[in-house]
Amino acid sequence: MTHGTGRHFGPMPMTSVDYLLVGGGLASAMAADTLRQDDIAGRIALISAEDHLPYHRPALSKGFLLDDQALPQFLVHPPEFYTERNISVHLGTQALRVSPAAHTVTTDRAGTIRYRKLLIATGTRARRLALPGGDLGGVFYLRTIDDATALRDAMTTARKAVVVGASFIGMELAAAFATRGLPTTLIARESLLYDPLQSPEISAFFLDYYQTRGVEIVLGQTATSLEGDDTVTAVVTDSGNVVPCDLVAIGVGVEPAVDFLVDSGLTLDDGLCVNACMQTSDADILAAGDIAKFYDPVYRRHRRIEHWDNAVKQGRIAARNMLGCREAHRDVSYFYSGVFGIGFNFIGDPQTHTERVVRMTPPREAFSVLYLKDDTVQAGFLLKQPPAEEQAVAALIQNRIPLSRTAADLADPALPLNTWAVQTVLILQGGGALGAFECGVVQALEEHRVHPDVVAGVSIGAFNAAIVASHPGAAAPVLRAFWEELSIPLPRFGDETTRRTLSAWYSLAFGNPKFFRPRWLTPFAPTVLPMQWTSLYDPSPIKTLLRKYVDFEGLKRSPVRLLVNAVNVETAELETFDSYVDDMTPDHLLASGSLPPGFPWTTIDGRHYWDGGIISNSPLEQVVARCGLSNKKVYVVNLYPRRKRLPADLGEVSARRDEIVYSERVRRDIRTRELIDNCRQLVGDLIHRLDPDAAAQMMQHPLYIETMGQIRPISITRIVHQGEPGEGPSKDYEFSTETVREHIAAGYAVALRTLAKTSMKA
Numbered sequence: 055m056t057h058g059t060g061r062h063f064g065p066m067p068m069t070s071v072d073y074l075l076v077g078g079g080l081a082s083a084m085a086a087d088t089l090r091q092d093d094i095a096g097r098i099a100l101i102s103a104e105d106h107l108p109y110h111r112p113a114l115s116k117g118f119l120l121d122d123q124a125l126p127q128f129l130v131h132p133p134e135f136y137t138e139r140n141i142s143v144h145l146g147t148q149a150l151r152v153s154p155a156a157h158t159v160t161t162d163r164a165g166t167i168r169y170r171k172l173l174i175a176t177g178t179r180a181r182r183l184a185l186p187g188g189d190l191g192g193v194f195y196l197r198t199i200d201d202a203t204a205l206r207d208a209m210t211t212a213r214k215a216v217v218v219g220a221s222f223i224g225m226e227l228a229a230a231f232a233t234r235g236l237p238t239t240l241i242a243r244e245s246l247l248y249d250p251l252q253s254p255e256i257s258a259f260f261l262d263y264y265q266t267r268g269v270e271i272v273l274g275q276t277a278t279s280l281e282g283d284d285t286v287t288a289v290v291t292d293s294g295n296v297v298p299c300d301l302v303a304i305g306v307g308v309e310p311a312v313d314f315l316v317d318s319g320l321t322l323d324d325g326l327c328v329n330a331c332m333q334t335s336d337a338d339i340l341a342a343g344d345i346a347k348f349y350d351p352v353y354r355r356h357r358r359i360e361h362w363d364n365a366v367k368q369g370r371i372a373a374r375n376m377l378g379c380r381e382a383h384r385d386v387s388y389f390y391s392g393v394f395g396i397g398f399n400f401i402g403d404p405q406t407h408t409e410r411v412v413r414m415t416p417p418r419e420a421f422s423v424l425y426l427k428d429d430t431v432q433a434g435f436l437l438k439q440p441p442a443e444e445q446a447v448a449a450l451i452q453n454r455i456p457l458s459r460t461a462a463d464l465a466d467p468a469l470p471l472n473t474w475a476v477q478t479v480l481i482l483q484g485g486g487a488l489g490a491f492e493c494g495v496v497q498a499l500e501e502h503r504v505h506p507d508v509v510a511g512v513s514i515g516a517f518n519a520a521i522v523a524s525h526p527g528a529a530a531p532v533l534r535a536f537w538e539e540l541s542i543p544l545p546r547f548g549d550e551t552t553r554r555t556l557s558a559w560y561s562l563a564f565g566n567p568k569f570f571r572p573r574w575l576t577p578f579a580p581t582v583l584p585m586q587w588t589s590l591y592d593p594s595p596i597k598t599l600l601r602k603y604v605d606f607e608g609l610k611r612s613p614v615r616l617l618v619n620a621v622n623v624e625t626a627e628l629e630t631f632d633s634y635v636d637d638m639t640p641d642h643l644l645a646s647g648s649l650p651p652g653f654p655w656t657t658i659d660g661r662h663y664w665d666g667g668i669i670s671n672s673p674l675e676q677v678v679a680r681c682g683l684s685n686k687k688v689y690v691v692n693l694y695p696r697r698k699r700l701p702a703d704l705g706e707v708s709a710r711r712d713e714i715v716y717s718e719r720v721r722r723d724i725r726t727r728e729l730i731d732n733c734r735q736l737v738g739d740l741i742h743r744l745d746p747d748a749a750a751q752m753m754q755h756p757l758y759i760e761t762m763g764q765i766r767p768i769s770i771t772r773i774v775h776q777g778e779p780g781e782g783p784s785k786d787y788e789f790s791t792e793t794v795r796e797h798i799a800a801g802y803a804v805a806l807r808t809l810a811k812t813s814m815k816a
Contacts, residue, residue, distance in 0.1 A: 070168040071097040071142070073376055074159060076149045077175035078102020080110065080362065081343030083130035084369030085173050085376075090139045092377050099142040101149055101161060103176070106199055107133060112362050114202040115226040116392055119209070120233055125199055149176070152318040154336040170338070171376040174315070174326055175369065177344040178308035178360060183218070187280030193302045196223060205303065212236055212301035216289045218277045220247045222391055224305030225260070229393035231303075232269050239297050240269055241289060243276040252404050253423050255412050256435055260393075263419075267394055272297070308360060310345045323347060325358040330382035330635050332372040340376060342368035348383055351635040352452055353403055353432075363388040363756040378625050380661065382635045384680055386448045388756040397750055399444055399759070402433030402451045415439075415467040422447075424464065429457050438750065441759045446471035449682045453477055453507065456613070476685045479677055480506035480522065484513020484647065484667040485693035486786030490537045490794045491775045492518045492691050494801025497530035499689065502809050506689075508681055510617040510673045512666040515691075516646035517600060523616035523633060524605035534798065536603040540568050541794035557790040566789050569596045570653065589654035593647070597640035604643070609633045617680060619666030619673045620645040623655050628669045630676045678768075685768075691801075692774045693786075773808045775800065 073089050073096055075082040082100055089098055102108070109128040117123045126132070136143050144164040151160040152172070160166045180195040182188070192212075194205045209215075209231065217228040220242035231238040242249070246257035247264075261271055275291040280302060282288070289297045310325040320334050321327040325347035332340045332348060341348075343365040347358040364387055374381045389400040396419065407425035414421045420438035424431055424447070434447035449455070450471065457464065457474050480499070482492050492515060499505070505527050511519030521536060522529040547556050565572045570591040574584070609616055616633035620642075631642045645656035645663035655662040666673065672690055737758070741749050752758055775797075 069099070069165060071099045072170045073098045073173070073373075074167055074169035074171070075100040075173045075175065076152075076159060077173075077177060077343070077345070078104050078106070078108050078145070079175060079177045079343060080108060080130055080365040081175035081177075081369035081372070082173065083108035084366050085175070085342065085373040086136075086139075086141050087131070088370045088373035089376065090141065092374070097142075098140075099144065099167060100136075101144045101147050101159070101164065101167075103146070103148050104198060104200075105146045107131070107136070107143065107145070109199060110362065111197075114199065115196060115223055115230060118199075118202050119206050119227075119230040122206070128199070149314050152315055152320070152339070154319060154339060157338065172339045173369075173372050173376065174334075174339065174341045175343045175345060175365075175372075176311040176314075179311050180304075181307045181309050183277070183304055183306060185277060185279055187282060187286065190280055190282045191285040192282070192300055193280060193286055193304065195304055196227065197308070208301055209234055209236060214299045215239070215301040215303065216241060216297050216299040218242075218289065218302065218304045219306040220244060220249060220273075221305050221307055222248070222389070224303075225264075226391060226393055227303045227305055228264065228269050229267075231301075232264075232267055233394065236301075238269050239272060239299070240264070241272045241275055241277055241291060241297065243274065245274050247271070247273070250404075251400065251435060252407070252425075253410060253435065255410070255423055259421070259437075263394065308344070310347075310358070312345065323356075327356065330384075331375050331380060332368060332383065333375065340372040342372040350387075350403075351382060351384055351632070352386055352454075353406075357387075357403065359387045361387060361389045363390075378622075379627055380622070380629050382632070384452075384632070384635065386452045388448075388759075390755060395750070396437065397753070397755075398435065398437040399439075399756070400433065400435050401444065401447050402431070404433040407432045411464045413465055413467045422467075426457070430454050431457070441753065443471055444759045445682070446475040449475040449477075453615070453681050454613070455507065472685055476687065477507040477681060478504060479674075479681075479686050479688045480509045480519070481672055481674055481677070481688060481690040482509065482511040482515030482519050482522075483671045483691060483693045484511075484515050484649075484665060485775075486514055487789045487794060488693040488775060488786050488797060489514035489518055490541075490797035491693060491801035491804075493530070493533040493537050494798040494803070495689075495691050495773050495805040496522060496533055497798075498802050498805030498809060500527065500530050504689070504809070506614055508615045508617065508677055510619070510677050511646070512619050512671050512673055513647040513649060516618040516643045516666075517596075517604075519616055519618065520600070520604045520606075520609070520638065520643050523612050523614040524608045526612055526614045532603055536599070537794055537798065538791070539599065540566070540789065541791040542566055542789045544790045544792075546792065553790070554788050554793060557793065558788040561787045561789050565591060567595060568599050569593065569789070571595065589650065590652050593644060593653050596647075597644060600640040600643055604640075606638055606640075609638050615681070617673065617676055618642060618646045619670060619676060620648070620656075620663035621666055621668050623662040623664055628666060628676070629661075629663070630673070630680065632680060634680075674768075674770075688768055688770045690770060690772050692772055694775070771808060771812055773801075773805050775804065 075085055086098055086100055108130040110130060113128045147161050147163045149159050149161055158166050158168050180197040196202060196205060215231045215236050215238045217224050217240045220240060228238050228240045247260045248256055264271055275293050275295060277289050278292050279290045280286050281290060286302050289299060289302060312322050312326060315322060326334060326341040326345050328334050328341045328346050328348045330349045330351050332342055334341060344360045346368060347356050350357045367385055368383060371381050371383055386402055391398060404425040407427050409426040411424045412421060422439050423435040425433040431450040436444050455475060463469060509519040509522045518533060521533050525532050544557055544560060546553050570593045572591055573587060576592060618631040620629055622629055641656055641658050645658055646666045648656045648663060649665035655664050741752060
């Protein structure tokens with residue numbers, strides 16, 4: 055690892071690495087950690103323009119200025135972290151040019167570095183005001199640890215301070231100066247404090263809060279010049295107001311550090327543009343943190359976010375995708391701040407809101423503001439609110455949960471927000487012809503007005519789930535029509551067992567005209583011999599049928615979120631296609647149902663997928679990962695019962711094996727739950743031992759909220775396909791019309807009985 059400036063002399067040899075991280079901030083540090091965890095041998099290099107290892111910037115305007123803390127307390131990782139993990143760090147080194155075609159980055163002090171994958175996380179720099187007198191002594195901007203050190207030194211001798219700008223950093227600096235006993239005036243051109251929050255209510259609260267603590271607030275005026283000879287002596291505004299001072303801190307926002315990318319060919323627009331997976335227009339170049347203008351699937355538009363929590367999560371997401379995964383940004387943005395001993399959180403984005411609701415709780419310093427549009431929460435400001443309330447706001451935003459309420463109800467703090475943050479989830483398994491059972495279940499659920507907010511499916515369950523999601527509230531008749539067309543009208547032979555056996559063999563030998571064709575009945579090139587096949591059937595026909603019954607365009611607008619699982623053949627990772635993120639096609643559904651060796655893998659964007667049921671046939675974990683831990687009422691359709699008689703022959707042995715593999719495994723890991731509960735208890739005990747002001751600020755930290763803010767446990771209702779008493783293992787490839795109708799009827803009857811029992815317990 056290189057410390058200091060890392061200067062080189064003479065020719066600079068080219069270095070080659072697997073992963074190059076340009077930027078010395080939090081996003082790069084998180085990416086380096088994630089990369090090394092999953093790739094113990096890959097060559098990792100980090101380039102930082104600063105002479106310091108990556109550190110946490112939010113502390114600069116708080117603990118660093120107030121408590122005389124030192125840099126090591128703010129480091130993301132200690133120095134030994136990088137040496138022990140063989141991560142090369144070049145400090146005091148600027149990236150000068152990125153050449154995507156050559157896969158190189160040219161630097162000023164580390165030569166030209168060739169990369170396999172590149173992460174750009176250079177963040178932002180403080181926006182400078184072009185003011186007369188702007189270069190006088192005593193004028194400061196705060197972005198780096200060096201800026202903070204110089205500002206802290208100046209505070210010790212200053213007699214009067216002026217803060218220009220009512221941004222988050224400006225407000226924190228004004229609070230820090232006043233807390234240190236320095237008379238302070240804050241000047242802002244906007245008419246509101248925290249103007250980006252677009253809330254007169256929040257502005258009025260903090261106006262009073264700051265003024266009662268000695269800060270003079272001047273709103274609606276713009277600083278036009280700074281007076282002084284060598285050192286600043288006053289700030290002059292456009293109204294002619296002259297404010298004497300000997301220290302000026304300017305906090306008027308930041309701008310992305312993209313100068314070195316101008317000639318790279320990458321798309322720049324108030325940052326470096328990336329998709330939801332943090333990839334630029336060049337798939338080998340990713341971006342994360344403050345510089346990344348990413349597609350946010352929560353708000354369905356591109357955004358750039360300058361928050362700590364965002365840098366942490368995006369750095370990890372980008373790293374996983376550099377490793378070959380396919381993970382999209384899907385979290386609601388958090389911003390937290392602490393001033394004068396109180397902390398608050400801002401969740402989401404108020405940009406398009408049309409209505410605000412204030413929830414006031416005693417004492418007056420505890421309140422929240424909800425930002426609404428079309429009866430859904432867009433953002434929330436929360437001051438001294440319990441973690442569960444903050445988690446509920448995040449869940450309402452993330453899951454686009456509509457609020458059936460009056461304004462008076464929503465404003466009443468006696469009604470917890472988690473009463474609205476409830477989701478109904480339907481889990482549909484894979485099971486071939488047994489998927490018709492799910493058709494009957496959906497009919498029963500709709501008749502009982504049980505409509506899912508989220509439907510997650512695997513294999514044939516993915517086909518059913520897509521129909522449910524694209525026909526919200528009225529999927530049953532469409533599903534029945536789909537299954538009628540998917541079934542095979544065959545004559546009846548012998549008793550029921552014989553009929554089903556012959557029907558199953560028919561499907562195996564001749565396929566299903568609306569689903570799959572046997573390769574041995576399809577002309578094939580003589581250069582591809584049967585022993586070179588990678589599958590037995592061609593599933594192309596099902597894509598035509600799916601286009602007929604799934605409204606793929608409607609999925610983008612549907613209030614029902616669709617999640618579909620598939621296994622990446624190369625990486626063996628379970629991936630989830632999400633209608634909130636992906637433009638779903640028949641291929642996405644078929645990818646989930648590409649069970650080998652019957653079906654071939656399905657290729658999407660150069661990636662190859664098999665049936666998601668290989669890893670998990672009940673994707674509740676994926677629902678929780680994408681939709682959070684808000685209160686959920688889950689209905690799991692289990693097509694493979696756990697208990698059955700012993701197999702009678704080799705065919706039944708194989709079938710029973712598959713039943714066990716694909717049976718529902720949504721179970722509560724008691725030991726894991728105990729460890730989590732113990733951790734939460736320990737965190738709670740530690741919080742109670744802190745100074746009340748420190749505890750209040752710590753409770754606003756996003757990690758505290760995510761750890762302690764669990765809303766309610768998930769309730770699970772299982773609707774189980776049991777079959778007839780004594781029945782052998784199911785033949786999930788038996789698609790006769792008679793059997794399909796029997797499955798539909800059975801699903802309907804079992805669901806009705808289950809719902810009746812559930813209502814009696816309630």
